[in-house]
Amino acid sequence: xxxxxxxxxxxxxxxxxxxxxxxxxxxxARVTGYDLDPATRARATERGLCHTVxxxxxxxxxxxxxxxxxxxxxxxxxxxxxxxxxxxxxxxxSDVGSxxxxxxxxxxxxxxxxxxxPAHPVAGTENSGPDAGFASLFRNRWCIVTPPEPCDLLKxxxxxxFWEALGANVEIMSAEHHDLVLAVTSxxxxxxxxxxxxxxxxxxxxxxxxxxxxxxxxxxxxxxxxASDPTMxxxxxxxxxxAVLTMLQRFTEDLTALQRAIRVGDxxxxxxxxxxxxxxxxxxxxxxxxxxxxxxxxSDHDGAARGKTKG
Amino acid sequence: xxxxxxxxxxxxxxxxxxxxxxxxxxxxARVTGYDLDPATRARATERGLCHTVxxxxxxxxxxxxxxxxxxxxxxxxxxxxxxxxxxxxxxxxSDVGSxxxxxxxxxxxxxxxxxxxPAHPVAGTENSGPDAGFASLFRNRWCIVTPPEPCDLLKxxxxxxFWEALGANVEIMSAEHHDLVLAVTSxxxxxxxxxxxxxxxxxxxxxxxxxxxxxxxxxxxxxxxxASDPTMxxxxxxxxxxAVLTMLQRFTEDLTALQRAIRVGDxxxxxxxxxxxxxxxxxxxxxxxxxxxxxxxxSDHDGAARGKTKG
Numbered sequence: 001x002x003x004x005x006x007x008x009x010x011x012x013x014x015x016x017x018x019x020x021x022x023x024x025x026x027x028x029a030r031v032t033g034y035d036l037d038p039a040t041r042a043r044a045t046e047r048g049l050c051h052t053v054x055x056x057x058x059x060x061x062x063x064x065x066x067x068x069x070x071x072x073x074x075x076x077x078x079x080x081x082x083x084x085x086x087x088x089x090x091x092x093x094s095d096v097g098s099x100x101x102x103x104x105x106x107x108x109x110x111x112x113x114x115x116x117x118p119a120h121p122v123a124g125t126e127n128s129g130p131d132a133g134f135a136s137l138f139r140n141r142w143c144i145v146t147p148p149e150p151c152d153l154l155k156x157x158x159x160x161x162f163w164e165a166l167g168a169n170v171e172i173m174s175a176e177h178h179d180l181v182l183a184v185t186s187x188x189x190x191x192x193x194x195x196x197x198x199x200x201x202x203x204x205x206x207x208x209x210x211x212x213x214x215x216x217x218x219x220x221x222x223x224x225x226x227a228s229d230p231t232m233x234x235x236x237x238x239x240x241x242x243a244v245l246t247m248l249q250r251f252t253e254d255l256t257a258l259q260r261a262i263r264v265g266d267x268x269x270x271x272x273x274x275x276x277x278x279x280x281x282x283x284x285x286x287x288x289x290x291x292x293x294x295x296x297x298x299s300d301h302d303g304a305a306r307g308k309t310k311g
Numbered sequence: 312x313x314x315x316x317x318x319x320x321x322x323x324x325x326x327x328x329x330x331x332x333x334x335x336x337x338x339x340a341r342v343t344g345y346d347l348d349p350a351t352r353a354r355a356t357e358r359g360l361c362h363t364v365x366x367x368x369x370x371x372x373x374x375x376x377x378x379x380x381x382x383x384x385x386x387x388x389x390x391x392x393x394x395x396x397x398x399x400x401x402x403x404x405s406d407v408g409s410x411x412x413x414x415x416x417x418x419x420x421x422x423x424x425x426x427x428x429p430a431h432p433v434a435g436t437e438n439s440g441p442d443a444g445f446a447s448l449f450r451n452r453w454c455i456v457t458p459p460e461p462c463d464l465l466k467x468x469x470x471x472x473f474w475e476a477l478g479a480n481v482e483i484m485s486a487e488h489h490d491l492v493l494a495v496t497s498x499x500x501x502x503x504x505x506x507x508x509x510x511x512x513x514x515x516x517x518x519x520x521x522x523x524x525x526x527x528x529x530x531x532x533x534x535x536x537x538a539s540d541p542t543m544x545x546x547x548x549x550x551x552x553x554a555v556l557t558m559l560q561r562f563t564e565d566l567t568a569l570q571r572a573i574r575v576g577d578x579x580x581x582x583x584x585x586x587x588x589x590x591x592x593x594x595x596x597x598x599x600x601x602x603x604x605x606x607x608x609x610s611d612h613d614g615a616a617r618g619k620t621k622g
Contacts, residue, residue, distance in 0.1 A: 125605035189528070274537075
């Protein structure tokens, strides 16, 4: 069974990309969309993110057999609750939120009559809004599905097939485990990037102009993810508080150990630590989860020359 | 006055790139090179990193009017001291080290009869060794020169012109200020990246396989700089200890404040912090210090489609 009418609530990077991806990879399905913001709806119509952008969420979901909530984690419950009567009884409800325990609970409470199978495509860019989406966002990326127990296996299979059709590889796990895994692979990195970019902006001895000028020394890498949508990230940290604080505690311990090694001049400890982190990069590239070219293949200086002088 | 014979001691990413850049952008100059490691010398010869790769450092510097030390920060003094008699008296000595106060002192002590003008091209990739270099590494990047006081202005001008010929923009500042600026734009980011990659490898509840698999959520960005040369980075932290510890203290304070905001659920503070860090990213892109394409223009999924679906 595949979905024939998909409704997307929230037309930012994720929602817009899903709309475009459905039109490209599932041409037999219809996709309707809605966004609370009239300007976003207008832009979504212009870009053709959906076949139809509705003027009300009720209209968008009226004939859907799959509704996907693509709003910030903290807005899921409020977006879903008014649609309790508008969403058809047989319709599957899902989402794309970056934390799963809190969102699962919020959607289940808002839509007690519907089957909710939460999902999280681990894909994105630093851009947000209705201009940010593109059809290939999910290709070769993982999508984690966190079904409730028990779960309608037919509907679960349909949702898995849906994401696979959009190009994603699907993994199934519990919401609890998802939140722990993502706390380390996504939430903590964002928190740290936001922190260091803030720290660098607030110095007295080094001007912001200097920070920008010499950012190629490593800092600029952090500014990319620190340019992500602030509303979404506020909600991620608030909705995955426990796992984030746990990981942060581990990080702080490790940082304190390295800080001490620097203070006492323990070169051996520093070297040992720095040597073993290389292997992870290699694995990420081998598994196709990052660009193998040096510097992510950035084109800010003559990238083509790199290949030529190699070998 | 321009240099006619440049000697490069150390043929890794920096030394190799300088050798290739001289051959490409300063065809009238001769470049000789030496590396302590015989395998690196052999590879440097194969790749043609220099016109001549010498079998001894003394041979490499014998007729030089510019010697550039491109060894790890902690090895500068030991690499330079034996060459006190071999380097011609009129020859200018420079380096490419990432910290400047400690290296300036080490080179001045090792070569008391020579003029030493330290420099630091803020350019690199995560790769190292004789295969990593490419001629365009310095194009559109900043090179910071930290002259002693007083300084021979003719020689200083020649060094500035040399780096400009290789495509860099040159800035002059004190070694002290350099070390503070780079502590925030480069050293602290590397320390944090090394830390989080280590933290993620050591978890019990989340496997290393999961960390790799879901790294596209943000973590993978950190693995790139945490794949940098461990010897060099050990030396950077040991040789710029004070500035790194100062910046680390600021970072830790800011992280603790955000941690507290998460713990008490202060969404407003989180939002305000996350909203203001976007502006820095914009400035970095406007000043040509990073790739403006989303996700650094990574090609891991169909990059071309991004442009096409936009607008």
